[in-house]
Amino acid sequence: MICILLVAGHGTVLETEIKQNDETGLYSHLIGVPKSLLPGIGGMKILDFWWKTVNMRQLFTEVYIVTNADKYKYFERWATANDFPVENIINDGSTTLSDSLGAVADLELVIRSRKLQDDIMVIAGDMLCEDQNFDVAQVIRFFRSKPGELIIYYEMEKGEKSTSRGIVEVCPDSHRIIRFLEKAKDGLTSSRLASVVFYCIQKETLPVLSDILSQMEVTDGSFGRFWEEVINKNLLDVFGMKLPTGFQLIGQVTLSDYTKWLNCFSAKQQDKSSKPITCRSYARVGLIGNPSDGFNGKTIAMTINNFWADVTLVKSQTLVLLPHPLNDPTEFGSLQDLFSISRKEGYLGGLRLLQATCKKFYQFCCKQGIALTKQNFTLKYDTNIPRQVGLAGSSAIVSATLKSLMKFYNLTDNDLPKPVRANFILNVETDELFITAGLQDRVVQVYEGLVYMDFSKNLMEEQGYGNYISLDMSSLPQFWLAYLNDPSDSGRIHNNVRQRWLSGEPLVVEAMKTFAEFTDQARVALMDKNWNHLAQLMDQNFELRRSVYSDECLGPGNLKMVALAKQFGSAVKLPGSGGAVVGLCLDPAKLVEMRQAFQEAGCVFCVITPYNPSASTGNSQL
Structure with missing residues (x-):
């Protein structure tokens, strides 16, 4: 592949303003300096960043710079100081804005004069970028996976106006650009995706480029008008890839614009370098319908404030995943200590969850056309969610890790919508770590609060989720939670029910339909605040589960907790896959007595504090 850096612009506004308005003399040294050689973030010249980004012989056979006759000497001097081949600087002969060729004609000049016959990457060398340390190899891989040209775009911030940008509309599935609007008028599109002068063009397109240009009604020679014509008239297939960072073209801009963008991007870089990102996800309890979430059923679940997982990410020189001192032990007091810990906690802590999430995140971004910046980080986690009691502790760590990565790389809900995010978390656990799991936990941890979920087959097949x-959480009754001090592996409770369901066993198929009916009835009970009916449904949920899974599968510990709760007249069911029970006791006096009874039986008992995202202080970050 060949890279072409375009730096032939004749920006006069900035220079004129410095001459007329800079009474301090702070910017007088910039008079006459080409835009791409202006200071960028950290004092480096803007062009220095781009040269650093593309100066990789394993990716580019040649890199060319196209400039004008007026500024040629500046780039010749820059080239000798930066180990750039002077013979690869191409002079387009223009000396003023009025006789400039335009960006598209400059590209054609390089192709013709150097007889290029390879794929081409085109970049405007005078673009100020919030973070130019992105992975160009990732861009090239995505380009070569698509049967057409490639345009890089970014998502504009609130203050940016679409009337000053080339706006693209992108098909979320194929990543094909279906419409291009150069400096779109208000109301023409709702898209906030702005194209930048960063393109990849197939070698097969180069011979016909001149023909396309001659047939077009382009008057200003800009790439914006070029792509608008090419895309909207279907002359070429063009695809889009997102860079989750900000861009500004230092074209005909004022001094205040230039300094504002420079200060803004510099502040963001400093903020990201110094401030750790901490994101939290919460444990959840399934209130009704589970375990039908894995069987095209319906459930209602709730995140709780009692237990959580935190993941902290901070920028670092290398990528580091820190083991948790308790959950990922590598040092033991003795062989007996190792035996006791391994017997109770198992062999696998949370470190594998961090690693699997990072791996899946990079894979997802490559597939979805999101080019990540090349910056490293240190990742660590902490959690107080009890292990192996079915409170979704593993998925909480994965969820919090994903939140941290999205925030670090500036990804938004448009890049990873909530339904897709829940699928992503499930895939980390099932595909990467072979954990038996369903969607319920991941959905409620992404949406947070009290969530009704319908996993009907037609929905899952048509839209993939x-x-x-989200349900109203005001005036909820008092739920409680109890769990075993020494639980068995909660995963065993699933037994062979899935195989029985897949084979169409009537008992299992009808049970999953009934769980869904319980959920719909519970939703009405929650809306009507009919707590007695909700309690009855919770009891019925457990009894149906017991009839399908058998007492042997449920295990003596779970059955013991259920029986104890019923002695006090409380509704009770399993909140997850086993090891804990969730209940609804409508008699406050009996709740106190029941707590004591559970504690005397060797169980942990706690009153549930629901986590309501609408009333939170921002702990979850995203």
Whole structure:
């Protein structure tokens, strides 16, 4: 591949303003300096960043710079100081803005004069970028996976106006650009995706480039008008890739614009370098419908404030995953100590969850056309969610890790919508770590709060995810939670039910339909604040589960907790896969007595504090 850096612009506004308005003399040294050689972030010249980004012989056979006759000497001097081949600087002969060729004609000049016959990457060398340390190899791989040209775009911030940008509309599935609007008028599009002068063009397109240009009604020679014509008239197939960072073209801009963008981008870089990112995800309890979430059923679940997982990410020189001192032990007091810890905690802590999430995140971004910046980080986690009691501790760590990565790389809900995010978390656990799991935990940890979930087969097949609705959390009754001090592996409770369901066993198939019916009835009970009916449904949920899974599968510990709760007249069911029970006791006096009874039986008992995202102080970050 060949890279072409375009730096032939004749920006006069900035220079004129410095001459007329800079009474301090702070910017007088910039008079006459080409835009791409102006200071960028950290004092480096803007062009220095781009040269650093593309100066990789394993990716580019040649790199060319196209400039004008007026500024040629500046780039010749820059080339000798930066180990750039002077013979690769191409002079387009223009000396003023009025006789400039335009960006598209400059590109054609390089192709013709150097007889290029390879794929081409085109970049405007006078673009100020918030973070130019992105992975160009990732861009090239994505380009070569698509049967057409490639345009890089970014998502504009609130203050940016679409009337000053080339706006693209992108198909989220194919990543094909279906419409291009150069300096779009207000109301023409709702898209906030702005194209930048950063393109990849196939070698097969080069011979016909001149023909396309001659047939077009382009008057200003800009790439914006070029792509608008090419895309909207379907002359070429063009695809889009997102860079999750800010861009500004230092074209005909004022001194205040230039200094504002420079200060803004510099502040963001400093903020990202110095401030750690901490994101939290919460444990959840399934209130009704589980375990039908894995069987095209319906559930209602709730995140709780009692237990959580935190993941902290801070920028670093190398990528480091820090083991948790308790959950990922590598030092033991003795062989007996190792035996006791391994017997109770198992062999696998949370470190594998961090690693699998990072791996899946990079893979997802490559597939979805999101070019990540090349910056490293240190990742660590902490959690107080009890292990192996079915409170979704593993998925909480994965969820919090994903939140941290999205925030670090400036990804938004548009890049990873909530339904897709829940699928992503499930895939980390099932595909990468072979953990038996369903969607319920991941959905409620992404949406947070009290969530109704419909996993009907038609929904899952048509859109790839279910129907997820956040429910009102005001005036909820008092739920409680109890769990075993020494639980067995909660995963065993699933037994062979899935195979029985897949084979169409009537008992299992009908049970999953009934769980879904319980969920719909519970949703009405929650809306009507009919707590007695909700309690009855919770009891019925457990009894149906017991009839399908058998007492042997449920295990004596779970059955013991259920029986104890029923002695006090409380509704009770399993909140997850086993090891804990969740209940609804409508008699406050009996709740106190029941707590004591559970504690005397060797269980941990706690009153649930629901986590309501609408009333939170921002702990979850995203």
